[in-house]
Amino acid sequence: MDETTFELRELKSSDIFPMFKIMGKIGFKDFKDKLTPENTKKIMGVFNQNKEGTDEEEKSQDDLLAFVGINLVADILEVIIANLPSCEQDIYNLLGGLSGLKPKQIADLPMVTFTEMIVAVIQKEEFKDFFKVVSKLFK
DSSP states (O other), X not given: OOOOOOOOOOOOGGGHHHHHHHHHXXXXXXXXXXXXXXXXXXXXXXXXXXXXSOHHHHHHHHHHHHHHHHHHHHHHHHHHHHHGXXXXXXXXXXXXXXXXXXXXXXXXSOHHHHHHHHHHHHHSHHHHHHHHHHHGGGO
């Protein structure tokens, strides 16, 4: 199959519910187990250290921050990957609703096109705005 193109409609309020369902199945609540006080202290400790050190000390701080960040991202990805199969149909349904395709058509897309479609949804301005608003709940 040649490169498949797709169009996504603008996200609207009715899309919130399937997105929450997917987020719940992916395990966003499990992230709190990964964002432990110990990990937060490590990250904050790097930022709170005296910045007037030698180039070698600053490099060491940057290395520590990168190490903590990479481990945190790996932990979060582990949660997502472990839970992603449980929301397969929900993802097909959401993408189908956004693109005008049937869920079966979404499932039959080439892997690259399917991945591009997911990335396109995440990059939509409405999607970003949605997470900005939701993040206010955690402040």
